[in-house]
Amino acid sequence: MRIATWNVNSVTARLDRLLAWLELAQPDVVALQELKCADAAFPTMPVQALGYEVATLGTGRWNGVALLSRVGLDEVTHGLTGQPQYEGADEPRAIGATCGGVRVWSVYVPNGREPGHDHYGYKLEWLAALRVTVGAELTAEPSRPLAIIGDFNVAPTDDDVWDISVFEGSTHVTEPERQALADLRELGLADVLPRALKGNPYTFWDYRNGALHRGWGMRIDLVYANPAFAGAVTDAYIDRDERKGKGASDHAPVVVDLDVAAQAIPAAGAER
DNA sequence: ATGCCCTATGATATAGGA
Numbered sequence: 001m002r003i004a005t006w007n008v009n010s011v012t013a014r015l016d017r018l019l020a021w022l023e024l025a026q027p028d029v030v031a032l033q034e035l036k037c038a039d040a041a042f043p044t045m046p047v048q049a050l051g052y053e054v055a056t057l058g059t060g061r062w063n064g065v066a067l068l069s070r071v072g073l074d075e076v077t078h079g080l081t082g083q084p085q086y087e088g089a090d091e092p093r094a095i096g097a098t099c100g101g102v103r104v105w106s107v108y109v110p111n112g113r114e115p116g117h118d119h120y121g122y123k124l125e126w127l128a129a130l131r132v133t134v135g136a137e138l139t140a141e142p143s144r145p146l147a148i149i150g151d152f153n154v155a156p157t158d159d160d161v162w163d164i165s166v167f168e169g170s171t172h173v174t175e176p177e178r179q180a181l182a183d184l185r186e187l188g189l190a191d192v193l194p195r196a197l198k199g200n201p202y203t204f205w206d207y208r209n210g211a212l213h214r215g216w217g218m219r220i221d222l223v224y225a226n227p228a229f230a231g232a233v234t235d236a237y238i239d240r241d242e243r244k245g246k247g248a249s250d251h252a253p254v255v256v257d258l259d260v261a262a263q264a265i266p267a268a269g270a271e272r
Numbered sequence: 273a274t275g276c277c278c279t280a281t282g283a284t285a286t287a288g289g290a
Binding site for chain 2: 009010012013034036037060061062111112113153167170171172198204206207208209210211212213214218220240241243244245248249250
């Protein structure tokens with residue numbers, strides 16, 4: 001099973017590239033972020049035409065997440081348990097579903113803007129709600145493969161940005177944000193590290209200043225997987241080619257291949 | 273080369289991104 005996550009920075013602006021990429025990469029499950037459209041405006045029909053079921057959570061101009069699946073799309077959950085509001089609004093930033101026996105969450109973690117900003121506190125509260133929501137699912141079904149995938153808007157380590165000195169005083173690299181990710185990992189989730197097809201394993205490069213070809217990237221699109229998921233991973237890579245050329249998103253897809261059948265074999269009687 | 277910001281919106285400026 002091939003599972004991918006991609007912040008598309010507007011699904012309508014990216015539609016041609018998204019459809020072409022689905023045909024090229026042949027993912028079974030895709031988590032999308034930054035749809036920038038309401039549910040009614042999501043291009044459901046052309047995606048369905050490629051064999052995918054679609055679940056979306058979008059309200060309009062900002063945010064928005066979706067799950068596409070051609071291996072079943074069940075138990076859809078919209079939003080987090082105890083999800084905080086921002087300026088009185090419930091923002092569309094998380095959608096969960098069970099796809100072919102694998103529990104998947106597509107998340108678009110708040111940016112935070114700058115340390116001390118209301119949005120920064122909101123980001124930390126949001127990550128705490130994510131931990132509560134996923135923690136309950138892991139407790140209820142500990143042997144089911146599960147992964148949180150999406151744009152976490154946090155670089156887990158200094159090696160996940162091209163130059164840490166540039167980020168002094170900025171969001172994405174602060175200790176509280178990294179602690180929030182550590183708290184997620186405390187649930188038993190592992191950071192599945194994708195290989196880079198070229199250069200460093202970054203997933204985002206700013207549109208400005210030729211960041212892509214200068215190597216000014218960040219690894220902020222992550223795959224946080226429980227043991228049943230992580231143990232089934234056979235490959236993981238960043239599809240940097242999708243960041244190239246005209247009409248690209250500023251994020252590249254992260255692709256994970258799973259051998260779910262092998263993982264499902266009971267441990268009892270196994271060779272190791 | 274991959275090449276120097278992009279997207280949606282009560283739009284001809286602005287907010288947000290990270």
